[in-house]
Amino acid sequence: MSCHETGPAPVRGTVATAPSAGRVLLVGAPNVGKSTLFNALTGARQRTVNAPGTTVELATGTWQSAGTRISPSTTRSRTLVDLPGTYSLLARSADEQVTADAVSALASTPGSGVAVVVLDASALTRSLYLLVQVARTGAPVVVGLTMLDVVVPDSPTGAAPPQVLAGALADILGVPVVPLDCRDRTPRGLGALGEAVDAVTANPRPVRGLPLPSCCAETDVTDLATDLAQAEVTFTWVERVAAEVAGRLAAPTDGPRVVDAPPAPATASLSDRVDGVLLHPWAGIPVFLAVVWLLFELTTAFAAPLVDLIDRIVHGPVAAIVTWALGRVGLDGGWLHGLLVDGLLAGVGTVLTFLPVMAVMFLALGVLEDSGYLARAAFVADRAMRSLGLDGRALLPLVVGFGCNLPALAATRTLPNARHRLLTGLLIPLTSCSARLTVYVLLAGAFFPGSAGTAIFLMYVTSVALVLGGGLVLRRTAFRDVRPEPLVLVLPAYQRPRLRPLALTVRARVGAFVAGAGRIIVATMLVVWVLMAIPVAGQHAVGAVPVADSAYGRVASTITPVFSPAGFGNDHATAALITGFVAKEVVVGSFAQSYAVAEPGDVARAGSLGDRLRESFAASSGGHGAAAAAAFMVFVLAYTPCVATLAEQRRLFGWRPTLSAVGAQLVTAWVLAVLVFQIGSRL
Amino acid sequence: MTLRDTPEGTHVRLTGLRLSDDVTFRLREMGLRPGAVARVVLHTAFGGRVVAVAGSRYAIDAQTAALIDVDPIGSLDARADAGTSGDRPARTSAVVAR
Numbered sequence: 001m002s003c004h005e006t007g008p009a010p011v012r013g014t015v016a017t018a019p020s021a022g023r024v025l026l027v028g029a030p031n032v033g034k035s036t037l038f039n040a041l042t043g044a045r046q047r048t049v050n051a052p053g054t055t056v057e058l059a060t061g062t063w064q065s066a067g068t069r070i071s072p073s074t075t076r077s078r079t080l081v082d083l084p085g086t087y088s089l090l091a092r093s094a095d096e097q098v099t100a101d102a103v104s105a106l107a108s109t110p111g112s113g114v115a116v117v118v119l120d121a122s123a124l125t126r127s128l129y130l131l132v133q134v135a136r137t138g139a140p141v142v143v144g145l146t147m148l149d150v151v152v153p154d155s156p157t158g159a160a161p162p163q164v165l166a167g168a169l170a171d172i173l174g175v176p177v178v179p180l181d182c183r184d185r186t187p188r189g190l191g192a193l194g195e196a197v198d199a200v201t202a203n204p205r206p207v208r209g210l211p212l213p214s215c216c217a218e219t220d221v222t223d224l225a226t227d228l229a230q231a232e233v234t235f236t237w238v239e240r241v242a243a244e245v246a247g248r249l250a251a252p253t254d255g256p257r258v259v260d261a262p263p264a265p266a267t268a269s270l271s272d273r274v275d276g277v278l279l280h281p282w283a284g285i286p287v288f289l290a291v292v293w294l295l296f297e298l299t300t301a302f303a304a305p306l307v308d309l310i311d312r313i314v315h316g317p318v319a320a321i322v323t324w325a326l327g328r329v330g331l332d333g334g335w336l337h338g339l340l341v342d343g344l345l346a347g348v349g350t351v352l353t354f355l356p357v358m359a360v361m362f363l364a365l366g367v368l369e370d371s372g373y374l375a376r377a378a379f380v381a382d383r384a385m386r387s388l389g390l391d392g393r394a395l396l397p398l399v400v401g402f403g404c405n406l407p408a409l410a411a412t413r414t415l416p417n418a419r420h421r422l423l424t425g426l427l428i429p430l431t432s433c434s435a436r437l438t439v440y441v442l443l444a445g446a447f448f449p450g451s452a453g454t455a456i457f458l459m460y461v462t463s464v465a466l467v468l469g470g471g472l473v474l475r476r477t478a479f480r481d482v483r484p485e486p487l488v489l490v491l492p493a494y495q496r497p498r499l500r501p502l503a504l505t506v507r508a509r510v511g512a513f514v515a516g517a518g519r520i521i522v523a524t525m526l527v528v529w530v531l532m533a534i535p536v537a538g539q540h541a542v543g544a545v546p547v548a549d550s551a552y553g554r555v556a557s558t559i560t561p562v563f564s565p566a567g568f569g570n571d572h573a574t575a576a577l578i579t580g581f582v583a584k585e586v587v588v589g590s591f592a593q594s595y596a597v598a599e600p601g602d603v604a605r606a607g608s609l610g611d612r613l614r615e616s617f618a619a620s621s622g623g624h625g626a627a628a629a630a631a632f633m634v635f636v637l638a639y640t641p642c643v644a645t646l647a648e649q650r651r652l653f654g655w656r657p658t659l660s661a662v663g664a665q666l667v668t669a670w671v672l673a674v675l676v677f678q679i680g681s682r683l
Numbered sequence: 684m685t686l687r688d689t690p691e692g693t694h695v696r697l698t699g700l701r702l703s704d705d706v707t708f709r710l711r712e713m714g715l716r717p718g719a720v721a722r723v724v725l726h727t728a729f730g731g732r733v734v735a736v737a738g739s740r741y742a743i744d745a746q747t748a749a750l751i752d753v754d755p756i757g758s759l760d761a762r763a764d765a766g767t768s769g770d771r772p773a774r775t776s777a778v779v780a781r
Binding site: 088271285375376379485490 | 706714716725731739741744746
């Protein structure tokens with residue numbers, strides 16, 4: 001069977017688009033190649049969404065394929081869903097439950113679609129176990145066979161030609177089995193997969209010889225002993241099928257002897273040899289640290305010029321064009337100009353400046369994931385994260401958080417467990433991002449000129465302590481269910497990442513960020529502008545109000561007494577903190593604006609801004625300006641990083657945990673700031 | 684002996700998993716079942732192990748490796764069982780030599 005096509009060419013000029021041919025669920029173990037297949041089938045017609053009622057991310061898309069041999073003029077359109085990878089439908093995490101529920105729902109509605117169970121040809125027995133579980137639910141099944149190019153010397157089927165292996169499996173199982181290779185520029189098997197899905201949709205057929213009738217779906221069973229008993233039966237069946245496949249492959253006398261004459265078992269695969277270096281007792285940790293450092297650099301130093309460029313374009317030429325256009329209709333200079341340029345455009349600009357950072361992070365994660373290194377990273381870092389009950393992969397986003405919290409949140413998607421993602425996502429804001437560094441540098445330079453470096457270093461030590469402390473507190477309270485578990489990871493074979501699938505994934509994820517978090521960022525920026533534009537004192541026009549006379553200034557004045565116990569109960573500090581809620585990058589500018597001095601080009605040499613800071617902090621702290629400044633720095637470290645982080649947390653985890661986290665961060669920040677000031681002022 | 688005590692390159696048969704029931708169950712689902720033949724591919728940092736079972740590679744942390752009981756097996760027997768993922772009796776060397 002040729003599988004180097006995407007279906008027979010439709011008859012020119014008579015192509016019709018049929019209504020959706022139902023849902024197709026991609027089910028398979030982690031790292032089996034589902035996402036690569038999904039990208040090959042959907043191309044750009046995909047998006048990422050959360051599974052209903054959960055924080056589990058799913059990729060959904062439209063799979064359009066050319067007509068079949070039976071009806072070549074009809075283009076098929078199917079809804080394709082890439083479900084979270086799982087080894088079993090007996091779910092042990094929220095992610096696995098999403099997969100189990102989706103398969104169960106498909107089975108309970110006959111005619112609603114087909115499950116494409118993606119089997120790893122290099123690990124057939126493990127894959128067959130999942131196939132049995134899916135088939136038992138009664139869902140119509142098509143088998144996709146991947147990893148055919150992965151040479152594993154001691155695999156039972158390692159040397160079998162794809163078509164031969166697929167044919168043997170199809171004969172034994174009684175359902176279509178399609179060999180797939182989606183990693184090449186020209187994917188193979190997609191057309192055959194479409195035909196197989198159509199055939200099974202029209203004529204569902206059971207997997208032959210299932211060990212239990214389909215009425216006894218394992219997803220309905222909750223008792224572990226019963227599960228074990230059923231699983232034993234399944235294991236036996238899987239072993240029998242695997243042996244039968246192997247026997248058939250070994251049958252031709254002049255063909256390769258796949259089973260009975262495997263390569264010497266001690267033969268190391270290429271992946272084994274690479275692991276010999278990357279997982280070496282001495283080299284493994286330095287390699288992991290180098291990878292983390294590279295990620296950190298990519299999201300900071302590498303992305304910075306792109307961020308600056310976008311910022312300059314938005315606030316330069318684009319703002320000038322908007323101003324010019326408004327001038328042409330006589331609306332420049334008024335409140336509408338302010339709303340559009342300083343509110344809307346500034347918000348859109350903020351979202352745009354995050355795009356390079358997010359794209360770089362998604363790309364880097366994709367490379368790590370597709371190459372197979374991510375599983376190794378989880379293994380190497382396991383020891384470090386075990387005390388927090390987290391997967392070793394959690395270390396990666398936490399380290400990236402020290403560059404920017406936003407891509408760090410994006411990196412939580414590499415964690416396979418929803419609770420781990422949430423716990424890590426709540427700890428990330430406690431990592432001191434580089435935007436906060438500008439505040440530290442300003443205040444440390446102004447208040448601790450002789451030991452500014454030490455003061456800044458202590459902020460990072462405090463940040464690490466907060467992450468560890470916060471993690472331990474959360475584990476003993478809201479995350480008591482998260483506990484260290486035995487780590488057993490299946491290590492995928494190393495593979496070369498492919499650019500096209502990666503680019504499609506990056507585009508879909510960046511699009512999800514813009515659609516989800518971007519809108520909240522823009523809305524927040526508009527609200528801030530409105531508060532700053534509305535006069536509540538003096539005789540000012542809307543949009544031309546000094547900060548002190550604006551609603552924003554009034555809010556700041558109202559809040560100021562709250563910070564008196566921390567020594568920085570002055571309107572300047574409060575206004576800067578409110579602005580810092582939007583973005584820490586603008587705290588220094590906010591100080592300069594509220595003191596009506598020029599923003600220093602080099603924040604380490606604050607000049608007159610430093611003088612004004614010392615005066616107001618000394619006044620609000622009863623002469624203990626340095627202690628108040630230290631308290632302010634700790635507050636900046638511990639409270640909400642920025643509205644973008646908030647928006648992304650909302651997108652990933654929902655409003656409830658996000659707002660709870662904001663509350664907890666504010667309380668923590670206030671308590672710590674008061675402690676620092678009260679102790680510091682007495683020294 | 685346990686998987687943790689096994690030198691690199693050694694072939695073993697898994698004989699028991701002294702872990703909680705649900706973890707044991709998941710490992711069995713993943714292919715680490717009593718009776719499976721494994722080859723210790725690598726020793727890693729902090730006592731971790733990478734083992735090969737039926738063509739798959741599993742990374743196992745030190746604590747867990749110390750709770751997996753194994754019996755060393757001869758190389759010829761290992762050749763016979765390179766494709767065995769567990770629970771089935773090993774094929775004899777005579778079959779391999781066929």
